[in-house]
Amino acid sequence: MSRPYAEVIGDPIAQSKSPAIHGFWLDKLGIEADYRATRVTQDEVGAYLIKRQADPDWRGCNVTMPLKQAVQAHLHSVEEPAASIGAVNTIYRSPDGRLLGTNTDAAGFLEPLTQELQGAHLFRMARILGAGGAARAIAHALAERNFTLVIAARRTEQASALAAQLARSEQHHVVSLDHFAGATDFAFDDRQGMLDLVVNASPLGMRGKPALQFDWSHAPPGAIAYDIVTDPLETPFLQGARDAGHETVDGLAMLIGQAAEAFRRFYGASPPRQHDGELRAMLTS
Known part of the structure; x- marks a missing residue:
């Protein structure tokens, strides 16, 4: 049985802490969903988004370097503040299936x-x-x-x-x-x-x-x-x-903060921030 999922994309991507952060929150909330890391190069962005848009289980993705600008040409719209910033770090699907880009880094x-x-x-x-x-x-x-x-x-x-x-x-x-x-x-x-x-x-x-x-x-x-x-x-x-x-x-403060904004869009729930101390301990162990 398939499960909803979101992911982080970039090149390289193995070092990303995003799967651990989102997985921690999903476990705490008991949400039956996954969060993955997928290597995507700049040349593969267009094909990747076409494939994911057709996947009903896909809820969106975080975008890391070097793709924050490359993804924009393949989206239906880019929201503020991403439009002013000129960089997208979060893509999610609208209720009618369109791909929307935003920026949670700020x-x-x-x-x-x-x-x-x-x-x-x-x-x-x-x-x-x-x-x-x-x-x-x-x-x-x-x-x-x-x-x-x-x-x-x-x-x-x-x-x-x-x-x-x-x-x-x-x-x-x-x-x-x-x-x-x-x-x-x-x-x-x-x-x-x-x-x-x-x-x-x-x-x-x-x-x-x-x-x-x-x-x-x-x-x-x-x-x-x-x-x-x-x-x-x-x-x-x-x-x-x-x-x-x-x-x-330190960098975990921004990383966790921007992930929280994306989590709400992907899974329709607020992450359990009362466990931030435990999350930081896990990420630094």
């Missing part, structure tokens, strides 16, 4: 910052390291919440194109990623009433990738360090932040 990124964002601030600034698909979602989310952004990338033209698409584009800045590699003696002003973030939105520091070179003298006092890398969870970026006295948010 909501997942913001979730662990909910308490801070509820406060009133004289000024909000975020240094975003990276300008790829995840960085696009993060930059759009923060710009909509009145952050002034400094976007740092190895390809500054990519960062400039991103900055130009954001709300209040004239207030954002672009620098080379190398700008933050060496120490600075810049004297930060009084940060009372400010909200500062430093976000690694790049794959640097991921297992098998070069380390991210960031000198913490570039971070204002009281800044929150946020690394979206999940493998390893404890990155040199976060360790350096803690050594410099900063609060940190």
